[in-house]
Amino acid sequence: CPFIYKSVEKTAVEFDQELRRKVYITPKSYLDSISMYKNYLDEKRKELDVTIDRLSSGLSKLKSTNEQVAQLEQDLTEFKPQLQEASESAQKSAQIVKEKKKEGEKVERDAEKDA
Numbered sequence: 127c128p129f130i131y132k133s134v135e136k137t138a139v140e141f142d143q144e145l146r147r148k149v150y151i152t153p154k155s156y157l158d159s160i161s162m163y164k165n166y167l168d169e170k171r172k173e174l175d176v177t178i179d180r181l182s183s184g185l186s187k188l189k190s191t192n193e194q195v196a197q198l199e200q201d202l203t204e205f206k207p208q209l210q211e212a213s214e215s216a217q218k219s220a221q222i223v224k225e226k227k228k229e230g231e232k233v234e235r236d237a238e239k240d241a
Contacts, residue, residue: 131156 134156138149 134159 135151138151141149
């Protein structure tokens with residue numbers, strides 16, 4: 127503490143030399159400055175606690191989301207063969223529909239020619 131007290135005294139002398147204003151360091155003002163510093167430190171600690179809580183909450187949400195994504199990926203790999211089978215079935219059905227449509231158009235053209 128003597129170092130801090132001496133540095134404050136030195137700063138007060140510099141302040142007097144530059145701005146021509148006297149600043150007196152009394153034991154009371156020194157104790158007041160320590161008290162203000164403690165209050166400032168408490169305020170900053172509270173802010174850090176809030177930040178830590180917010181980051182912890184975000185981290186737990188990220189972990190939860192990561193687990194959900196892993197589960198969804200597992201479900202997707204389980205359903206992939208079924209999806210491929212359904213896709214192939216849909217392609218076959220689309221091919222059959224195209225063929226039937228061509229046959230229908232041919233029959234319709236033949237009917238128009240005969241009429």
